[in-house]
Amino acid sequence: MRVACIIPAFNEESTIAKIIQGxxxxxxxxxxxxxxxxxxxxxxxxxxxxxxxxHILRLGAGAALLTxxxxxxxxxxxxxxxxxxxxxxxxxxxxxxxxxxxxxxxDVIIGSRFLGRHGSMPLHKxxxxxxxxxxxxxxxxxxxxxxxxxxxxxxxxxxxxxMHSQRDYRYASEILILAARGKFRIKEVPVRTIYAAxxxxxxxxxxxxxxxxxxxxxxSIGQPTxxxxxx
Amino acid sequence: MEPYAIxxxxxxxxxLVFTTYELLRRKMSLLGYFFWAVLWSALILxxxxxxFYSALLLATQALGMYTPLHFVTTFSILILFAVVYYLGxxxxxxxxxxxxxxxxxxxxxxxxxxxxxxxxxxxxxxxxSSS
Numbered sequence: 517m518r519v520a521c522i523i524p525a526f527n528e529e530s531t532i533a534k535i536i537q538g539x540x541x542x543x544x545x546x547x548x549x550x551x552x553x554x555x556x557x558x559x560x561x562x563x564x565x566x567x568x569x570x571h572i573l574r575l576g577a578g579a580a581l582l583t584x585x586x587x588x589x590x591x592x593x594x595x596x597x598x599x600x601x602x603x604x605x606x607x608x609x610x611x612x613x614x615x616x617x618x619x620x621x622x623d624v625i626i627g628s629r630f631l632g633r634h635g636s637m638p639l640h641k642x643x644x645x646x647x648x649x650x651x652x653x654x655x656x657x658x659x660x661x662x663x664x665x666x667x668x669x670x671x672x673x674x675x676x677x678x679m680h681s682q683r684d685y686r687y688a689s690e691i692l693i694l695a696a697r698g699k700f701r702i703k704e705v706p707v708r709t710i711y712a713a714x715x716x717x718x719x720x721x722x723x724x725x726x727x728x729x730x731x732x733x734x735x736s737i738g739q740p741t742x743x744x745x746x747x
Numbered sequence: 748m749e750p751y752a753i754x755x756x757x758x759x760x761x762x763l764v765f766t767t768y769e770l771l772r773r774k775m776s777l778l779g780y781f782f783w784a785v786l787w788s789a790l791i792l793x794x795x796x797x798x799f800y801s802a803l804l805l806a807t808q809a810l811g812m813y814t815p816l817h818f819v820t821t822f823s824i825l826i827l828f829a830v831v832y833y834l835g836x837x838x839x840x841x842x843x844x845x846x847x848x849x850x851x852x853x854x855x856x857x858x859x860x861x862x863x864x865x866x867x868x869x870x871x872x873x874x875x876s877s878s
Binding site for chain 1: 845852856857
């Protein structure tokens with residue numbers, strides 16, 4: 517199975533090379549979408565073996581992922597893996613994400629930080645993620661424990677029919693709701709969470725409220741162009 | 748003439764000159780110029796002829812307001828809210844357009860790099876097989 521990995525990145529020069537090298541062990545190609553970094557993320561990514569696409573302005577993680585999906589869909593990959601560029605996820609766990617797709621068990625696989633060991637997750641993030649996952653579960657009708665995880669795998673057909681519109685962190689819930697509405701099978705597998713002692717960015721409290729609002733507001737989520745059963 | 752009247756008149760005149768200059772530089776539409784010109788002229792008028800307020804008395808009484816000042820402040824705030832609403836909507840539209848352009852440029856650059864893999868940029872795409 518041909519696999520493309522997509523990494524949205526903004527100022528990740530300290531971690532991106534390791535992530536790319538790790539991802540290349542399990543994926544045929546790696547696309548880094550540089551969301552207008554102010555450091556050497558694009559150059560380092562290119563040297564590490566990734567294909568780099570650059571946004572001329574910073575749009576947000578969701579927008580970077582959208583560009584990555586559009587680029588990756590032009591390749592002949594059958595599955596896509598998304599992973600954060602900040603070193604929060606271990607690329608060595610990519611095979612366990614891809615396994616349910618290979619076994620035809622599921623179409624969207626979420627690397628769940630709550631099924632694995634999540635001891636290093638800060639308490640406020642743990643509480644926020646729990647709230648947002650409950651909201652996403654209610655909105656999608658599918659029980660998910662970690663709706664905000666950026667470490668995921670998608671079968672190609674999912675992205676052919678499901679494409680998010682949110683430019684910021686709201687994309688994570690939106691994709692799940694769209695996939696559930698499209699009757700694609702969603703599964704979670706445990707992954708480790710690696711939180712740096714001094715993590716600079718990530719979704720904050722304000723983002724949390726925005727995600728919650730867009731999740732419970734039906735108008736903010738569209739419909740997939742086609743459902744799994746219609747294909 | 749009271750100092751506040753001089754200040755209001757001078758400010759209105761300066762802004763009218765600036766707005767006219769913007770129109771002549773083609774940085775403003777005629778409709779926009781008309782709106783602002785009327786506003787600055789009213790400010791000058793209030794400064795030079797403070798009795799102008801009493802001309803509003805009829806409208807004030809018709810609307811059941813106590814003084815012309817109530818009329819001016821109430822409608823100014825309403826208009827400002829309308830302007831803020833319009834600007835917010837316009838900014839959201841422009842933000843969407845900007846996002847579309849950034850996506851488009853990123854995808855276009857990816858295409859160029861795929862066509863010219865050896866010219867300064869790494870090959871970005873593998874074309875999908877037709878089978």
